[in-house]
Amino acid sequence: MDxxxxxxxxxxxxxxxxxCIITITFFIARLAPGGPFNDDKAVPAHIQAKMxxxxxxxxxxxxxxxxxxxxxxxxxxxxSFGNKGFTVAEVIAQGAPISLAIGLGxxxxxxxxxxxxxxxxxxxxxxxxxxxxxSFAMLGICIPTxxxxxxxxxxxxxxxxxxxxxxxFQPTDWILPSLTLGIYYGAYIARLTRGGMLEILGQDYIRTxxxxxxxxxxxLFGHAFRGGIIPVVNFLGPALAGLISGSFVVExxxxxxxxxxxxxxxxxxxxxxxxxxxxxxxxxxxxxxxFLVDLLQVWLNPRLRAARA
Amino acid sequence: xxPKFLFLSLTLxxxxxxxxxxxxxxxxxxxxxxxxxxxxxxPKALDPALVSxxxxxxxxxxxxxxxVANHPSSDTIVEPGVAESWSSNDEFTVWDFKLRKDAKWSxxxxxxAGDFIYSYHRMLxxxxxxxxxxxxxxxxxxxxxxxEEISDFSKVGLESSSDHDLRITLKNPAPFFLxxxxxxxWLPVHQPTIxxxxxxxxxxxxxxxxxNHVGNGPFKLDSWKINRSVEVTPNPHYWDRDIVxxxxxxxxxxxxxxTEERAFxxxxxxxxxxxxxxxxxxxxxxxxxxxxxxxxxxSYFYRVNxxxxxLDDPKVRRALALAIDRKSIVxxxxxxxxxxxxxxxxxxxxxxxxxPRISHxxxxxxxxLAEAGYPGGKGFPEINLTYNTQDSHRNIAVxxxxxxxxxxxxxxxxxxxxxxxxxxxxxxxxxxxIARAGWIGxxxxxxxxxxxxxxxxxxxNTGWANExxxxxLESASYLSDPNARFEKLREAENILMDDLPIIPLYWYTxxxxxxxxxxxxDPLILDNHPYKHxxxxxxxxxxx
Numbered sequence: 001m002d003x004x005x006x007x008x009x010x011x012x013x014x015x016x017x018x019x020c021i022i023t024i025t026f027f028i029a030r031l032a033p034g035g036p037f038n039d040d041k042a043v044p045a046h047i048q049a050k051m052x053x054x055x056x057x058x059x060x061x062x063x064x065x066x067x068x069x070x071x072x073x074x075x076x077x078x079x080s081f082g083n084k085g086f087t088v089a090e091v092i093a094q095g096a097p098i099s100l101a102i103g104l105g106x107x108x109x110x111x112x113x114x115x116x117x118x119x120x121x122x123x124x125x126x127x128x129x130x131x132x133x134x135s136f137a138m139l140g141i142c143i144p145t146x147x148x149x150x151x152x153x154x155x156x157x158x159x160x161x162x163x164x165x166x167x168x169f170q171p172t173d174w175i176l177p178s179l180t181l182g183i184y185y186g187a188y189i190a191r192l193t194r195g196g197m198l199e200i201l202g203q204d205y206i207r208t209x210x211x212x213x214x215x216x217x218x219x220l221f222g223h224a225f226r227g228g229i230i231p232v233v234n235f236l237g238p239a240l241a242g243l244i245s246g247s248f249v250v251e252x253x254x255x256x257x258x259x260x261x262x263x264x265x266x267x268x269x270x271x272x273x274x275x276x277x278x279x280x281x282x283x284x285x286x287x288x289x290x291f292l293v294d295l296l297q298v299w300l301n302p303r304l305r306a307a308r309a
Numbered sequence: 310x311x312p313k314f315l316f317l318s319l320t321l322x323x324x325x326x327x328x329x330x331x332x333x334x335x336x337x338x339x340x341x342x343x344x345x346x347x348x349x350x351x352p353k354a355l356d357p358a359l360v361s362x363x364x365x366x367x368x369x370x371x372x373x374x375x376x377v378a379n380h381p382s383s384d385t386i387v388e389p390g391v392a393e394s395w396s397s398n399d400e401f402t403v404w405d406f407k408l409r410k411d412a413k414w415s416x417x418x419x420x421x422a423g424d425f426i427y428s429y430h431r432m433l434x435x436x437x438x439x440x441x442x443x444x445x446x447x448x449x450x451x452x453x454x455x456x457e458e459i460s461d462f463s464k465v466g467l468e469s470s471s472d473h474d475l476r477i478t479l480k481n482p483a484p485f486f487l488x489x490x491x492x493x494x495w496l497p498v499h500q501p502t503i504x505x506x507x508x509x510x511x512x513x514x515x516x517x518x519x520x521n522h523v524g525n526g527p528f529k530l531d532s533w534k535i536n537r538s539v540e541v542t543p544n545p546h547y548w549d550r551d552i553v554x555x556x557x558x559x560x561x562x563x564x565x566x567x568t569e570e571r572a573f574x575x576x577x578x579x580x581x582x583x584x585x586x587x588x589x590x591x592x593x594x595x596x597x598x599x600x601x602x603x604x605x606x607x608s609y610f611y612r613v614n615x616x617x618x619x620l621d622d623p624k625v626r627r628a629l630a631l632a633i634d635r636k637s638i639v640x641x642x643x644x645x646x647x648x649x650x651x652x653x654x655x656x657x658x659x660x661x662x663x664x665p666r667i668s669h670x671x672x673x674x675x676x677x678l679a680e681a682g683y684p685g686g687k688g689f690p691e692i693n694l695t696y697n698t699q700d701s702h703r704n705i706a707v708x709x710x711x712x713x714x715x716x717x718x719x720x721x722x723x724x725x726x727x728x729x730x731x732x733x734x735x736x737x738x739x740x741x742x743i744a745r746a747g748w749i750g751x752x753x754x755x756x757x758x759x760x761x762x763x764x765x766x767x768x769x770n771t772g773w774a775n776e777x778x779x780x781x782l783e784s785a786s787y788l789s790d791p792n793a794r795f796e797k798l799r800e801a802e803n804i805l806m807d808d809l810p811i812i813p814l815y816w817y818t819x820x821x822x823x824x825x826x827x828x829x830x831d832p833l834i835l836d837n838h839p840y841k842h843x844x845x846x847x848x849x850x851x852x853x
Contacts, residue, residue: 032730032731033730033731033734034728034729034730034731034732034734035730035734037440038730038733038734039361039362039440039733040361040362041361041768042733042736042737042767042768042770043440043443044442044443045767046455046456046457047435047438047439047440047442047455050436050438051438051440054436054438054512082353083353083535084353084354084359084512084513085354085355085356085513085514085515085517085518091535094534094535095535095536150567153571153575154571157571157575158571158574158575164334164575164577165571165572165574165575165577166563166568166571166572166575166577167572167577168537169334252564252565252568253565253568254568255561255568255572257534257537261536262536268728268729268730269730270730
């Protein structure tokens with residue numbers, strides 16, 4: 001019963017958050033100077049006025065807002081101003097799978113890089129291996145994706161010729177973009193894993209296990225690991241959201257037609273419906289992921305359950 | 310600054326060790342006659358009445374054909390399109406077009422004179438709100454219809470006596486009218502298709518989707534994936550289909566110039582849309598056979614707000630213009646072989662060249678500034694030099710700021726960068742002192758550069774309203790003798806250059822990378838290549 005009430009209240013909070021996000025985005029987007037129909041060559045005023053009327057932009061802002069929310073409730077996100085003739089739903093449906101694919105791929109790389117590196121560093125604390133691993137992690141966090149991306153494209157794409165340096169044609173084309181995204185989060189996860197593992201490795205039961213002659217491997221993976229990666233599990237929610245929504249740079253570098261590009265170009269084009277559509281999509285995604293992570297934590301940890309009940 | 314430098318050096322490094330170990334996509338595409346074109350940004354639409362960007366027009370030329378067409382290697386020669394022949398009266402005001410009987414839409418329907426009248430009616434219809442409707446204002450009463458001053462379309466100068474005879478009556482003599490007709494705004498659309506998916510004036514209906522789209526060009530729409538590609542394949546009903554050599558064209562939107570360079574180095578595309586200035590010297594040194602630098606009908610300049618003190622004084626404007634060393638800007642900043650501007654209209658094959666009125670003359674600039682009351686720049690108020698956020702614009706602005714300080718002693722110029730749409734609004738509202746601008750000609754005639762400076766024109770935005778200038782243009786528009794007309798236009802341009810509501814900087818070039826497999830792609834001042842003539846032949850076969 002408590003569980004159900006908790007879930008319902010979280011659901012209510014999520015919907016309220018979503019509503020606030022949409023409302024704020026709607027008005028902020030309109031505050032920016034310039035409009036969707038300003039272009040390289042200015043069009044005569046009477047044509048500008050007709051275009052605005054055609055899209056209902058001549059109406060007072062509150063009227064437009066109410067109309068937008070009304071349409072949203074019926075599942076209508078409107079039509080894009082920048083990609084003319086396409087509805088916002090179509091644009092998102094076309095771009096989202098690609099962003100999701102490289103985002104999930106990025107998460108796989110991040111875990112595959114971060115957890116072994118962090119565990120290794122923790123098990124060889126304050127040795128050269130530790131310093132080397134953590135320097136590498138620091139580097140991964142510090143070097144921005146717009147440097148890592150071209151570097152990978154040049155090395156694995158142009159020099160070694162293993163992958164395409166650009167485009168989305170073959171199944172292997174997700175590897176370099178995902179790796180670019182994964183390195184940053186992998187570096188972060190390595191640091192979290194090291195911290196988590198060190199905390200557990202310092203505990204009494206580990207000392208007891210060592211005293212009983214349990215092998216280093218068994219200590220690390222049999223005894224310490226489950227507790228050691230809790231910080232990583234907590235980080236997965238924000239990481240996944242960041243991976244999926246933060247792909248603009250990577251999409252630009254590798255020429256992918258994902259949603260990240262639309263997220264940015266909608267704003268620069270003053271494509272109001274698409275700005276709202278992408279913000280809505282990402283908001284739902286992030287809220288859902290956080291919600292699931294919360295549920296997971298409650299399920300995993302009886303103490304949390306008691307505290308909330 | 311540092312990441313940008315890294316970015317650049319990495320890109321440069323990429324070139325030096327690119328390898329050919331894998332089967333190249335370009336080699337395969339060449340063998341299949343599949344042209345892979347980097348085309349700048351994503352098209353806004355695939356409807357000739359509703360596009361305005363240069364990249365969009367590139368796709369339109371594959372999908373549609375107007376009355377006349379572009380020549381593959383000449384800017385002035387007019388190729389027949391749907392019209393197989395044409396004639397005009399001596400005044401160049403009444404034009405008769407004889408339409409070929411075998412012209413077909415991609416669904417097999419014949420292309421008729423009625424289709425053109427329908428298309429121009431739609432284009433000019435105020436409710437469609439076409440951004441480029443003003444290109445059709447050459448037609449008698451077209452502007453009035455577009456502005457809703459008349460509602461009877463039959464008063465507009467378009468008539469057909471049969472399916473294959475089209476007469477266009479113009480407002481004023483236009484000896485250059487055939488050049489205007491090459492523009493995308495004059496392309497026809499298929500009435501039954503438009504009206505199957507909406508009314509004549511509905512914008513952006515489903516008619517422009519693959520499967521629905523009907524055109525009359527050498528190619529037809531095969532697929533359109535947003536931000537990925539537009540693909541076209543030969544139109545089996547095209548009247549001149551035997552000349553079409555390509556089996557497919559893919560237009561890729563690649564807005565980032567470093568990304569497209571990597572795609573080109575990786576043999577993923579046959580060309581690039583542009584080249585980052587910082588990469589130009591590298592290609593010129595190591596791959597001169599790949600980089601193309603060609604004259605382009607565009608002018609880079611600064612707008613000056615003539616209502617703003619002290620810029621309301623023509624002497625101040627001239628002083629600022631003469632203090633700029635344009636040669637050093639093109640040689641050290643833009644690097645793309647641009648031509649230092651001596652007037653506004655770029656010279657072209659049309660026969661028109663403006664009188665050189667602007668040069669680098671710091672001596673005279675200092676004298677004028679002193680005359681205007683600011684000797685040695687003393688007392689010159691603070692003004693803003695505004696540009697849209699982009700490295701190349703900033704670099705030019707920085708050098709000009711420096712030249713004005715060095716030559717004129719003006720140290721009160723602030724650089725102000727604005728995001729593109731904000732910048733657009735600033736210009737339209739005339740809330741600037743000096744602002745960066747560029748203008749690309751729509752057709753090869755000086756009026757495409759000069760008309761915009763008439764009082765109250767949409768793209769004037771300088772506050773400059775000179776009646777003498779307007780009268781010179783007006784009287785030129787009644788002249789049917791090309792030479793007399795050019796003489797009058799030159800007179801108008803001289804007025805513009807004496808008063809200087811704008812400071813011309815340089816004339817554009819097209820800088821891009823081109824794979825040697827592309828055949829029949831020659832320099833054109835408007836860069837409007839007719840795809841039906843283009844072929845792909847691997848470099849080794851070309852030698853045989």
